[in-house]
Amino acid sequence: MKFMKLFSGIAFILPLALLAQTKAIVSIQNHSALNYKDAVVAIKWDAVLLQYPQIDTANFVVLNSVTKKQIPYQLEHKGHSAIQNVLVQTDVKAKSSLTLLIQKGKPEIFTAKTYARYVPERKDDFAWENDQIAFRAYGKALEKEKDNAYGFDVWVKRTNRMILNERYKRADYHTDHGDGLDYYHVGFTLGAGNMAPFVNDTIRYSGNYQQWKILDNGPLRTTFQLIYDSWNAGGIKISATKTISIDAGSQLNRIENTYTFNSDNTLPVVVGIIRRSEAGYISLNEQQGIMGYWEPTMNENGTTGVGSIMTTPITKMWVNNEQLLAKTTVKNNETFIYYTGAAWDKAGKITDAKKWLDYLNDFNQKLKNPLVVSIK
Known part of the structure; x- marks a missing residue:
């Protein structure tokens, strides 16, 4: 009986921890020998929500984790009412990785390309x-x-x-x-x-x-x-x-x-x-x-x-x-x-x-x- 109560308590705490999370950390890995310059990369929106369920679609930014500079992004719908992906444009050098942070903030106005x-x-x-x-x-x-x-x-x-x-x-x-x-x-x-x-x-x-x-x-x-x-x-x-x-x-x-x-x-x-x-x-x-x-x-x-x-x-x-x-x-x-x-x-x-x-x-x-x- 004590074991069951302990398990129930853990199950209750985990969702609250997720709800309190204020960012999602995105890793983009390039396993090829080619440099990706100004690549448009799709990040699954469902995966973002899983890590950052309280995200406000009008008030979030995508940051380079090292420079802390904003990365241009777009919410992709593919003709649906629901968001399908977050698209970002960034560079990823050959045989390297890049970490981005999705967190609360005021996004810059990005020039249409x-x-x-x-x-x-x-x-x-x-x-x-x-x-x-x-x-x-x-x-x-x-x-x-x-x-x-x-x-x-x-x-x-x-x-x-x-x-x-x-x-x-x-x-x-x-x-x-x-x-x-x-x-x-x-x-x-x-x-x-x-x-x-x-x-x-x-x-x-x-x-x-x-x-x-x-x-x-x-x-x-x-x-x-x-x-x-x-x-x-x-x-x-x-x-x-x-x-x-x-x-x-x-x-x-x-x-x-x-x-x-x-x-x-x-x-x-x-x-x-x-x-x-x-x-x-x-x-x-x-x-x-x-x-x-x-x-x-x-x-x-x-x-x-x-x-x-x-x-x-x-x-x-x-x-x-x-x-x-x-x-x-x-x-x-x-x-x-x-x-x-x-x-x-x-x-x-x-x-x-x-x-x-x-x-x-x-x-x-x-x-x-x-x-x-x-x-x-």
Whole structure:
């Protein structure tokens, strides 16, 4: 009987101790040989609550445990009402660890480094950007126009400011006003890494996206969905939802494609990058699933690098007259994840083909060796 009373007393005290805890300690470990610079790291919100149940979502800070300086953060919802993650942006050197403190305090105002919006004034564009690069997808209103296009477009930039609204307001996309421009060509191709079914050795392009939904919109990660109406892809009725995320500091988007189709078989698909008629540098790494392209220099507009990284085995990579292609397969109603994006030499960060391929290779290695997060 005395033993039972003692056990009951311990069980009562532990929750009170947890409730009294005023901080959560986060450890981020980098087991790889690569430095993580300005990495956006997700910390599970449920794990934070377990250690710091009395946290006030409007009055907490994330501190570097050594410098005591605030770390930029974002509460990520992924389209849900409940918080899913705390996103932080920080550096973690190779083979090292970093400790962060989540505790009560007044957070600084963090500059937005990612942004997206629907652009009804420009024929239903959907555009998005971070502090490195910008992109857009074409909407249903453009399908009726002679300048319709299928793939993802790139807007190069050489500023870390958010510039989409300024460019749309100027309506002068093809001139560099000091922050970059739109000189990328898409046409009837997959552009900068869009995906489409590849049925009977033919790319089966969909119509442009018909619906959109923003799940999170900065300051460190923007995530949105583009929804496509069903279409006939070589005798297979297909519909698609594409969930696209862009992180601050990254040249690449994370894309989750979900295809729904009336077949029990897997569906062949391709990711494509349009190629210029002039000579450029092409790299197809089937083993690693990396497709890289350093375009020819376009006079005063400079040079754009485009690349895609697959996370599942590739069946084949090849180049035809129009684009670089990587083929794989997807299953009905199952998410397929890959990464695609671009860089511009005039931004001053990635200035030649070697640096672009190095970036893609390093990015791929980081996908295979992610940072390890633990909370106590």
